[in-house]
Amino acid sequence: MSDKNTFSEKTRKEILRWLNPLAWQVKAEREPQLWDTLLQARGLKQGSQRDKFFSPEEIPFHDPFLFRDMHQACDLLRKHIRAGKKDFLIFGDYDADGFCAASILYRYFCAIGIKPRVLIPERLTEGYDLNLEQVATILEDPPHLLITVDCGTNAEESVQALLAAGMSVIISDHHQALSLPDRTLCPYINPIIADETYPFPFLSGAGVALKLALAFSKDYPVSQGTLDTLYTLAAVATVADIMPLQDENRHLVWSGIQVFPQAAPPGLLQLAHQRDISSQLFSFYIGPRLNAAGRMGQADVALDLLLSDDAEESQSLAEQLENLNQQRKSIEEDIFVKAVSQLEDEYPEKKPPLVLVHGKDWHLGVLGIVASRLTEHYRCPVLELSETGNILKGSGRSYANFNLLASLDFAADHLLQYGGHEQACGIQLLPDQLDDLKQSLQEYISEHPQSLTAQPLIADCLLDINEISVGLIEKLEKFEPFGQANPAPVFIIPNLLLEQ
Numbered sequence: 001m002s003d004k005n006t007f008s009e010k011t012r013k014e015i016l017r018w019l020n021p022l023a024w025q026v027k028a029e030r031e032p033q034l035w036d037t038l039l040q041a042r043g044l045k046q047g048s049q050r051d052k053f054f055s056p057e058e059i060p061f062h063d064p065f066l067f068r069d070m071h072q073a074c075d076l077l078r079k080h081i082r083a084g085k086k087d088f089l090i091f092g093d094y095d096a097d098g099f100c101a102a103s104i105l106y107r108y109f110c111a112i113g114i115k116p117r118v119l120i121p122e123r124l125t126e127g128y129d130l131n132l133e134q135v136a137t138i139l140e141d142p143p144h145l146l147i148t149v150d151c152g153t154n155a156e157e158s159v160q161a162l163l164a165a166g167m168s169v170i171i172s173d174h175h176q177a178l179s180l181p182d183r184t185l186c187p188y189i190n191p192i193i194a195d196e197t198y199p200f201p202f203l204s205g206a207g208v209a210l211k212l213a214l215a216f217s218k219d220y221p222v223s224q225g226t227l228d229t230l231y232t233l234a235a236v237a238t239v240a241d242i243m244p245l246q247d248e249n250r251h252l253v254w255s256g257i258q259v260f261p262q263a264a265p266p267g268l269l270q271l272a273h274q275r276d277i278s279s280q281l282f283s284f285y286i287g288p289r290l291n292a293a294g295r296m297g298q299a300d301v302a303l304d305l306l307l308s309d310d311a312e313e314s315q316s317l318a319e320q321l322e323n324l325n326q327q328r329k330s331i332e333e334d335i336f337v338k339a340v341s342q343l344e345d346e347y348p349e350k351k352p353p354l355v356l357v358h359g360k361d362w363h364l365g366v367l368g369i370v371a372s373r374l375t376e377h378y379r380c381p382v383l384e385l386s387e388t389g390n391i392l393k394g395s396g397r398s399y400a401n402f403n404l405l406a407s408l409d410f411a412a413d414h415l416l417q418y419g420g421h422e423q424a425c426g427i428q429l430l431p432d433q434l435d436d437l438k439q440s441l442q443e444y445i446s447e448h449p450q451s452l453t454a455q456p457l458i459a460d461c462l463l464d465i466n467e468i469s470v471g472l473i474e475k476l477e478k479f480e481p482f483g484q485a486n487p488a489p490v491f492i493i494p495n496l497l498l499e500q
Contacts (some may be wrong), residue, residue, distance in 0.1 A: 024457040024458070025456045025459070026459050026461050026492060027041035027458060028040035028041035028460065029461070030461055030462055034461070034463070038461065038476075041461055041489075042460075042486065053250075056250045056253075056254035059248060060248065060251075062198065062199055062248055064211040066197060066198050067189050067191070067196070067211065067215075068188075068197045069183060069189060070189060073212065073215065074218070076145070076170060076186075077216055078219055080144055080145050080168065081114075086114045086144065087117075087143045088114060088117070088144065088145045088147065089118075089146045090105050090117070090118045090119070090147050091119050091138075091147070091148045091151070092119075092148070092149040092150055092205075093120070093128075093151045094121060094123045094299040095290070095294050096240040096286075096287045096290035096294075096302075097206055097237040097240060097241040098294075099293075099294075099299070099306055100205075100206040100233040100240075100290075101172075101206040102118050103233050103303070103307055104149075105147060105213060106307055107229060107233075107265075107307075108216065111226045112220045117143065118307070119134075119137075121134055122298075122299060123294050123295065123297055123364075124297040124365060129152065129154065130148055131158060135158045139161075142166070142167055144167065145170070146162060146167055147169075147172060147212075148172055148173060149205055149209045150172075150205025150206070150208075150209075151205070153173040153175050153176075153188065154175070154177060154178050155171075156181060159171070159185055159186060163185060169185070169186040170186060170187050171186060171188045171189065171190065172212050173188075173189070173190045173205060174191060174204060175205075177190070177192070177194065180195060189211070189212055190208065191203050200248055200249075202243050202246070202247070204238045204241045204243045204249075205237065206236075206241075207252060210231070213230055228262075229263045229264065231252065231259060232259060232263050233264075233306065234252055235252055235253045235257060235260070235282065236282045236287065236290075238256075239253060239287065240283065240287030240291070242484045243483075243484060244485030244486075245486040246486065250481070250486070253282075253481045254481055257279070265307075265308070265309070266308060266310065267318060268286065268306070269314075270305075271285065271286045271289055272285075272286065289322065292324045293324055294365070295369075297365060298324060301317055301321055302321060328365070331363045331366055332366040332369055335359065335363065336370050336373055338359055339374055342357055343355055343357055352380075352442065353442075353449075354402075354407075355374070355378055356383045356385070356437070356441070358384070358385035358386065358394070359386060360387050361387065362385075362386035364388070367384050368397070370384055371395045371396060375398070380399050380452065381399045381407075381452075382399075383395075385429075387431060391429070391430065392427075393426075395424070395427075396420070396426075396427065397424055398422060400451065400453055400455050401451045401453065402445075403448075404421075404422055405420055405422055406444075408420075408425055408427065410441075410444040411440035411441055413440075414429060414433040414436045414437040414440055415427055415429045415433070415437070416428040416429050416430065457490075457492075459491055459492040460491060461491065462491070462492050462494060464493070465493050
């Protein structure tokens, strides 16, 4: 850093927050060996736990038939194939996880001689999940069997409509069920449903799709090369969808990384572009580019990229995806600058404990990302809205321990629609309800002030500066793959004077 003026004052403050945090904690007290301390910080206290952690290939990969409805799903598939009813439709979500999950089942079925159709709704015009509008589209040319990926758990009305039209349905998903689904309607393959028997609840949508393909392969086997390709897709999705890299997810991502250079679809290889294969590549490079297609309303570009086996076509699609990602970045930055300017003008001195910002026709596909950036910028919960027609639509992101969904429950009288969880939400309201919504949220905050207490910087442990070496860095690489629930180590070096 050659000059202190290289950064803006706000950027300097952010850097100094990390370099000299006002509040910090360590996960583990120092032991004589730094290695032991790092393992303690990750909850790895016993020798057997540590052995598995450093040998991901030995972590058990659970039998797909542990899913409560997996036998029923396989019976349904077998019945259709034997009857010659092989018109299958894969219906997925419009994000990286949904694209990868759809590609997994598409590639599996192609490998056994069945070419399914794939339908991914457009985020900006067709809405989320297997909604009734999508059902109407599907019924224009109904398949024999519809399989959802990364969605469908809460679409029971749509499932009933499809069944009434004579179709068969398999739901594969990993999202929380709002209520227990009726398993008499169709098989539900979802590890997080309350009455599920599967032992690991944190698979991605693509991880669930992989389990489905592995179960199907008991009757209709495919080559190891095909399975390796499916693993690479599930590995990318697991990291991109921020699933915890614990238990079999660690096994899955590690395995996908090992076979990626020789087994990944041409489109993923184009996106990787000879970079080092790691979870960071999936998280910070491939995932955002796949997601950009969905955010920009062009899901077909990402889907086609993952389905294609043609190198030339894959290169062209990868270039299109890069262009979409650049467009996404530009739109995101433009909205972020406008939002910050609006908030600085409205609150020149002190920001409220929750900020609400809105604009005319802001791109709905990037509001969630911008809300996350604003949350980091202002260190408070943020609701960001776009006025489209006569409705305000938008996204919210939480901060500290603030329960965003509970705050919206409190203010529900002023909302047309809302949903989400403690940390993130989506909302819709009429413009004339905006001031009332603000007031209601402030009332909620006044009743729950402790929820906005800033969280300390959490480090693995204290580190002496003399312990830093190339050897330490090489040892830390053994903790990979990094991701949710297994982040790269963070150290606190006390009493260090920063001169420049």
